[in-house]
Amino acid sequence: MATGRTHRPATRSRGIPEATVARLPLYLRALTALSERSVPTVSSEELAAAAGVNSAKLRKDFSYLGSYGTRGVGYDVEYLVYQISRELGLTQDWPVVIVGIGNLGAALANYGGFASRGFRVAALIDADPAMAGKPVAGIPVQHSDNLEKIIQDNGVSIGVIATPAGAAQPVCDRLVAAGVTSILNFAPTVLTVPDGVDVRKVDLSIELQILAFHEQRKAGEDAHTDGTGPAAVTREEPTEAAASADQGPDGDVPAVMPA
Numbered sequence: 001m002a003t004g005r006t007h008r009p010a011t012r013s014r015g016i017p018e019a020t021v022a023r024l025p026l027y028l029r030a031l032t033a034l035s036e037r038s039v040p041t042v043s044s045e046e047l048a049a050a051a052g053v054n055s056a057k058l059r060k061d062f063s064y065l066g067s068y069g070t071r072g073v074g075y076d077v078e079y080l081v082y083q084i085s086r087e088l089g090l091t092q093d094w095p096v097v098i099v100g101i102g103n104l105g106a107a108l109a110n111y112g113g114f115a116s117r118g119f120r121v122a123a124l125i126d127a128d129p130a131m132a133g134k135p136v137a138g139i140p141v142q143h144s145d146n147l148e149k150i151i152q153d154n155g156v157s158i159g160v161i162a163t164p165a166g167a168a169q170p171v172c173d174r175l176v177a178a179g180v181t182s183i184l185n186f187a188p189t190v191l192t193v194p195d196g197v198d199v200r201k202v203d204l205s206i207e208l209q210i211l212a213f214h215e216q217r218k219a220g221e222d223a224h225t226d227g228t229g230p231a232a233v234t235r236e237e238p239t240e241a242a243a244s245a246d247q248g249p250d251g252d253v254p255a256v257m258p259a
């Protein structure tokens with residue numbers, strides 16, 4: 001039975017802080033773009049700018065990988081791609097199942113970017129009997145009655161939940177009981193999982209709400225500056241929403257966050 005914890009502590013067992021782990025994909029994306037342009041080396045400043053990260057933070061992050069670059073030359077792009085991919089576990093193929101093949105699940109299944117990053121969609125699962133056997137992105141949807149067998153047959157450790165909120169916890173419990181140890185949750189609900197299971201939550205509506213907050217604040221500042229509106233909320237007086245928002249990899253609020 002699922003209990004208690006929803007995410008791991010701030011430092012992982014190998015000593016790399018969770019905030020550094022969260023920035024590694026940003027570096028990898030920037031490095032992959034450089035690699036595709038056959039750029040051999042990159043300075044910490046250039047790479048930091050491309051990744052949208054402060055360069056001192058980048059150098060600190062890379063020190064956890066044992067990568068210090070060469071003075072006057074910078075970092076070897078190909079080697080860093082390899083090192084970060086290895087650190088993120090992307091040098092092996094990860095079979096992933098998506099549960100809930102509605103609008104979102106089908107869009108995720110059709111997204112080509114997973115495969116190029118080492119994630120293979122091994123199975124699509126849905127509770128609607130009418131969908132069973134129908135192909136989505138070339139993969140036949142399987143009925144959720146067979147969820148446990150599908151997980152075991154495919155050796156799946158990563159599950160993506162794209163069901164309605166009410167179904168997410170029972171689906172999560174079944175995934176975990178079947179052996180899944182990492183969950184990416186798109187349903188707007190907090191999942192409870194046992195120790196040893198990682199949950200990441202994606203919620204685009206929260207991102208939009210935070211942008212709305214900033215828009216409202218900007219509008220307030222404009223009105224205050226030209227003297228036409230009520231007193232603005234200043235940047236020195238964050239509202240509760242801003243104060244409680246999780247900080248992302250480089251101070252922004254991440255689109256994917258711990259559950």
Ligand SMILES: NC(=O)c1ccc[n+]([C@@H]2O[C@H](COP(=O)([O-])OP(=O)(O)OC[C@H]3O[C@@H](n4cnc5c(N)ncnc54)[C@H](O)[C@@H]3O)[C@@H](O)[C@H]2O)c1
Nearest residue numbers: 100101102103104126127128163164165167187202203204
């Ligand atoms: N995180 C985000 O940014 C974001 C964006 C859009 C939607 N969502 C959320 O994603 C979820 C899916 O949205 P949608 O628009 O695709 O909905 P949808 O209704 O189109 O699809 C949901 C699918 O889940 C299936 N389902 C229901 N119960 C199930 C169960 N127990 N096991 C397996 N499958 C089950 C349904 O048959 C359906 O095919 C919702 O929770 C929605 O709120 C999140």
